[in-house]
Amino acid sequence: MQKPLQLKAYDYIKDMILNDTFDYNTIYSETKIAKDIGVSRTPMRDALHRLAQERYIDIIPSKGFCIHQMTEQDIIETFQIRSAIEGYCTVQITKDHQETSSERLFEELEELLAAQKKILEDTQDIRSFVEYDNQFHIKIVSSLNNKTFNELFGSYLFQIKRLAILSLEHPGRMEETVAEHTMILQAMKSGSLTEIYQLTMKHMETPKGINLSDFASSD
Numbered sequence: 391m392q393k394p395l396q397l398k399a400y401d402y403i404k405d406m407i408l409n410d411t412f413d414y415n416t417i418y419s420e421t422k423i424a425k426d427i428g429v430s431r432t433p434m435r436d437a438l439h440r441l442a443q444e445r446y447i448d449i450i451p452s453k454g455f456c457i458h459q460m461t462e463q464d465i466i467e468t469f470q471i472r473s474a475i476e477g478y479c480t481v482q483i484t485k486d487h488q489e490t491s492s493e494r495l496f497e498e499l500e501e502l503l504a505a506q507k508k509i510l511e512d513t514q515d516i517r518s519f520v521e522y523d524n525q526f527h528i529k530i531v532s533s534l535n536n537k538t539f540n541e542l543f544g545s546y547l548f549q550i551k552r553l554a555i556l557s558l559e560h561p562g563r564m565e566e567t568v569a570e571h572t573m574i575l576q577a578m579k580s581g582s583l584t585e586i587y588q589l590t591m592k593h594m595e596t597p598k599g600i601n602l603s604d605f606a607s608s609d
Contacts, residue, residue: 395429399437402427407446407548412457419454444545460549468549472527473594475543479530480578480590487581495533499575502526506568516558519567523554526571567593 403423406412424434438455441447445464447455486492505522509515524547531543558564570593577586
């Protein structure tokens with residue numbers, strides 16, 4: 391089944407952004423991209439408005455669009471949203487740690503954690519590590535089957551990824567991330583409600599030392 395044109399344009403631009411194809415300091419023509427992928431102006435504009443709402447891009451009237459430059463408020467909101475959603479999710483998973491669905495989730499998280507450990511031991515490639523890091527957190531959130539959680543968390547994934555890359559550039563942060571993921575997983579598996587929320591919040595708070603000027607220089 392063929393994708394609706396608005397979704398085709400949305401997916402195309404989003405993939406280009408996530409694959410770092412676009413430059414942060416360039417204004418892109420919506421007309422040219424619409425022509426490149428074979429869609430008209432209306433579905434292209436619908437796609438761009440959705441991407442702007444999700445903070446992937448900034449629309450520049452009469453010119454086109456550019457990649458969204460994160461602000462200090464963006465960073466604060468990203469940590470707040472993550473903390474609220476993931477804090478709730480890890481507590482609920484821990485409460486249901488003996489359910490079959492939770493056991494399947496733990497197996498999937500173990501595999502993702504093993505992949506992170508292998509990267510840490512072998513290449514220490516940050517971008518590869520971040521892909522598994524994102525999947526680890528996506529699995530936790532999606533396990534509750536809450537559509538609103540999934541959509542809200544998904545709308546922040548690009549910013550989460552960018553912040554994770556910057557955080558992991560600091561010496562020792564990759565090792566700390568693996569250790570924190572390990573403790574979170576173990577607390578969920580053991581049903582430790584006294585530990586899980588504190589561990590999750592610690593993991594959310596740790597990268598808050600990110601300096602906004604450092605982040606700007608990484609774009």
